[in-house]
Amino acid sequence: MAINLESISKEACIKAPKILLLGAEKIGKTSFGCGCHFEDGVKVEEGINDPVVISIKGEEGSDALKVAKFPISKTYEDVMQAIGALHQEDHEYKTAVLDSASALQSIIYDDVCSEFNVDNIRKVKGFRTGEAAVLNRWRALMGGFDALRNDKNMASIVISHIRIHKLKNPEGDDYDVYDLDIEMNDVNEMLKRWADVILFANTKVVINKDGEDSKFSKAKRVGKDITGGQRFLFTQKRPAHPGGGRDPYGQLPYELPLDWAAFEDAVANAIQ
8 A cells, every 4th residue: 555645534433442351350351241231230131242252271251151252272373263264254243352361371471482492481592582472472463353353343352360469659659559460561561552442340349447456456457349249340540450541432431330231332422
């Protein structure tokens, strides 16, 4: 394609989203990714976003859902073949769901170790050569999802578990935050930059003190769910967790039910 002044456009275009979803264990990340809708806590619909799931070995969250799914991916090549099939073959799926990035990182490490005949990526000869090979595989994965969006108008949802780590705060004291359960920070940040919207799934918890603090002892602190088991989707960044999105995904309410239909409605309202 020739690039010249006639190729410049001012047209606004909203493409199928690239979604990064992280959340607590068993909170319902896969159900959300697979387009489930709930009423009074009861699932009444599933697959309303026409998903197809790429499940990584060790993740069985979609097994009980009546949605399309590839055979379990046990290697990095399996994952890329699934993305390639979606790109090359005719189908009516609208959303590719990767479940999960946390499980995929081990498979990518194994693939790099196999290529260089080592048992740890840090043993690959050359300064950070193993880490660079890991990054290249993640880039290829994201490039595959980009191709699905550009050529097939497909959304992508990458699901991740969470970990807690200490954030180095240049403006004050360091503090704990939720983040992607991804070991390499370069991969972590690359996924965040790639995504159109970052969503955090969790419950609401308050801390109650059991007893009084004193000079010699501290009160026992107990976390309690204040919503009766409701699950929430947080769309904007806060000190405790990542979030945010590009327009219109940056205009969503901070708090939504963890429900695909509610998310779709919020996006439609933001676009209008």
